Amino acid sequence: METTNMEETDQGIDEFLPEETGQFLRHIPEEVISKVLSGLPIKSLCRFKCVCKSWKSLISDPKFSLITSRGRERAIFWDERTPSFYSLDRDLVLEKLPSPLEKIPDCANQECLFLGSCDGLLLFRVSDTVLLWNPSTRCCRRLFNLNLMAKDYVVEASGLCFDESIREYVVILALFGGRRGDRRIVLSASLSTKIHKRICFPYEICYLANSGISVNGNLHWIIQERKGDPQLIIYFDAKASRFSKLPMPKYNVGDSTHIFGLGVLDGCLSMSRFGNIWNQEHANEILIMREYGVEESWTTLCCLPFKVVGGLGWLGWLPPLFYTKKNKEVLVTNGVHVSVFDLRDKSLRDIHLPKLPNFYQCHMYLESLQKVHPLNPDESMGKEKEKLVICKD
Structure with a gap:
C-alpha cells in the first residue's frame, strides 16, 4: 500500500517553546484560538500543528476541519x-x-x-x-x-x-x-x-x-x-x-x-x-x-x-x-x-x-485537513486478499 504524504510533521514541540510563550498560549480560551486559526490558509494550519500539543489536537479534530x-x-x-x-x-x-x-x-x-x-x-x-x-x-x-x-x-x-x-x-x-x-x-x-x-x-x-x-x-x-x-x-x-x-x-x-x-x-x-x-x-x-x-x-x-x-x-x-x-x-x-x-x-x-x-x-x-490514513500493516490488502472479492457471475 503506497502512500505519499506532504503534510508537515505533526510532532509536538512544546518543549522548545520559551516558558513565557507556553504560559501565554495556555491562558488563551480554546474558542478564541479556534476562531483565529479557522481563518488561516490550510498550509499554515499544517505547520501550526507543530506549535504545541493542544494546537495539534484542535487542528486535527474533524469538527475543526469541517469549520475551516x-x-x-x-x-x-x-x-x-x-x-x-x-x-x-x-x-x-x-x-x-x-x-x-x-x-x-x-x-x-x-x-x-x-x-x-x-x-x-x-x-x-x-x-x-x-x-x-x-x-x-x-x-x-x-x-x-x-x-x-x-x-x-x-x-x-x-x-x-x-x-x-x-x-x-x-x-x-x-x-x-x-x-x-x-x-x-x-x-x-x-x-x-x-x-x-x-x-x-x-x-x-x-x-x-x-x-x-x-x-x-x-x-x-x-x-x-x-x-x-x-x-x-x-x-x-x-x-x-x-x-x-x-x-x-x-x-x-x-x-x-x-x-x-x-x-x-x-x-x-x-x-x-x-x-x-x-x-x-x-x-x-x-x-x-x-x-x-x-x-x-x-x-x-x-x-x-x-x-x-x-x-x-x-x-x-x-x-x-x-x-x-x-x-x-x-x-x-x-x-x-x-x-x-x-x-x-x-x-x-x-x-x-x-x-x-x-x-x-x-x-x-x-480545502480541508481531512487525513488520508494509510492502512495498518495487519489491515493492508495485497493482491492475494483482493482476489477474494472478485465479483463472479
Whole structure:
C-alpha cells in the first residue's frame, strides 16, 4: 500500500517553546484560538500543528476541519497533455499542484479520471488503480485495483461519501458487464477495513451518470429508467445502505427533462438541465434545492445561454462550481470554456486560463485537513486478499 504524504510533521514541540510563550498560549480560551486559526490558509494550519500539543489536537479534530472548509471551494482541472493538475480558487487564481502520481509506481504519466469527492478528499482512478487524494495536504493513497476486484466489469458510476453509522468514508462503485456483458452490481467499500459488500440496486435503467455528488451525507446520480422517460435523481443513503429517488422540480409546458449534471453550491444540491425549448433565453436552467429533500424548495438560480463551439455545436453548461469572492458571481464550465456568470446583470464572461487546454476534466473540492490514513500493516490488502472479492457471475 503506497502512500505519499506532504503534510508537515505533526510532532509536538512544546518543549522548545520559551516558558513565557507556553504560559501565554495556555491562558488563551480554546474558542478564541479556534476562531483565529479557522481563518488561516490550510498550509499554515499544517505547520501550526507543530506549535504545541493542544494546537495539534484542535487542528486535527474533524469538527475543526469541517469549520475551516467553509468558503474554501476550489476547482481542480486535469490537463492530460502534460499531465498536470491545476487548482482554481474563489479569487480566480490558478495554481499548479504537485502531482501525486509521480510518487506512486505505475501511475506516472497515466490518464486520470475523477470518480467523486467528499470533505476535501478526491477519489480518482488511473488505469485500473483507484486512489484517494487530499490536494490541500498533498497526501495520496492507493486504495485498490479494479481489475482484481471486479474482473470483466467496467465502472459505470462511482462516488465517495461519509457513513455516519461506522464513522468512516466509503467508496460506492456501480459496475456493469460480467461474462455475459449485461449484469449490473453495486459495491460499497470501506476505506479502513477494505471490506466490500454488495448493495441492492432496485432500478432497471438504461442510463446512469458517472460521478456521484455528495450532499447531506448522501450520494446522488442521474438515471433514466427507459429511453424517452424523464431523467431522475437517485441517492444512496450510506447509513441505511439503500437507494431512493429524490423529489424532482416541477416541469412547465415546453420544459425539457434532460439533465446536464449535478453539483454542490454553497452546501446545496444543484442541477443543470435543458431549459424551455420555446424560450432560447432559458435554454440552460440552473436550479438549487434550498432545503434538502423538499420538492418545493427547488429554485431557479439563473438561466444561461448556450455557446456554439466549432465542430461541437451547442454545448450546455454544467452546474456552477462555486460562488466567487464577489458572492454575486458563479463559476461555470461547459467542458470547453471556463466562465463567470454575474447573477445581477446576467452577463457571462470567459476566464482566460492559458495553462489549460481546450478540453479537460474539472471537479469541485474543498480545502480541508481531512487525513488520508494509510492502512495498518495487519489491515493492508495485497493482491492475494483482493482476489477474494472478485465479483463472479
